[in-house]
Amino acid sequence: AQTVTQSQPEMSVQEAETVTLSCTYDTSENNYYLFWYKQPPSRQMILVIRQEAYKQQNATENRFSVNFQKAAKSFSLKISDSQLGDTAMYFCAFMKQLNNDMRFGAGTRLTVKP
Amino acid sequence: NAGVMQNPRHLVRRRGQEARLRCSPMKGHSHVYWYRQLPEEGLKFMVYLQKENIIDESGMPKERFSAEFPKEGPSILRIQQVVRGDSAAYFCASFKGAENTEAFFGQGTRLTVV
Numbered sequence: 001a002q003t004v005t006q007s008q009p010e011m012s013v014q015e016a017e018t019v020t021l022s023c024t025y026d027t028s029e030n031n032y033y034l035f036w037y038k039q040p041p042s043r044q045m046i047l048v049i050r051q052e053a054y055k056q057q058n059a060t061e062n063r064f065s066v067n068f069q070k071a072a073k074s075f076s077l078k079i080s081d082s083q084l085g086d087t088a089m090y091f092c093a094f095m096k097q098l099n100n101d102m103r104f105g106a107g108t109r110l111t112v113k114p
Numbered sequence: 115n116a117g118v119m120q121n122p123r124h125l126v127r128r129r130g131q132e133a134r135l136r137c138s139p140m141k142g143h144s145h146v147y148w149y150r151q152l153p154e155e156g157l158k159f160m161v162y163l164q165k166e167n168i169i170d171e172s173g174m175p176k177e178r179f180s181a182e183f184p185k186e187g188p189s190i191l192r193i194q195q196v197v198r199g200d201s202a203a204y205f206c207a208s209f210k211g212a213e214n215t216e217a218f219f220g221q222g223t224r225l226t227v228v
Contacts, residue, residue, distance in 0.1 A: 006156075033215050037219075042221070043203060043221055043222050043224075044219065044221050045157075045205065045207070045219035047216070047217070050215065050216075091156055091157065095215060101159075101162065101170070102147065102159070102207070102217060103159055104149070104156045104157040104158075104159075105156055106155055106156040107155070107156045109154075
């Protein structure tokens, strides 16, 4: 079974600064996908960024980027130029290829302070 | 294009009653996942359904809980004889197909058992 671990229950960052959220996972699969989802107070789950395990290049989406270390099974999210609207719960998720089996970490509550 | 629709958004049930949660996936999507989220926790996998089939129900309690995704109509998560511990937010996510990795989430149903 796949497990996803987010070791930081809460984090805070000053507006305009950079913050990194950690995620590690455990799997015996070689092909899989990793995701970061954001859940603001509205509870809507919003996809932030996605990484295919077969790609060595780290995914980037505007102010959001990941550091994917396949050998270490690590998938951290970096948020640059933090904005107040980034305040939310952030969930790391793992999906086995081809069967949509998606599992989530426990989440990190990020607060961006003005 | 309507997104994933879950209803009701809020549901209050007395202990011992039945709760029915509905999820209408994105148009053209035939794969549905149900997750449970307890306060301050991540999403816990419950069940994975395709049209008319349960693919994986390993995350769902064996008693009182059932799920279906009929050929026509929404997916239903049914909880019989609810107890206070069933109080949680229940999320549905839909995928277009087995090899499609983009999950679309509904806004969840918050179940409160009084």
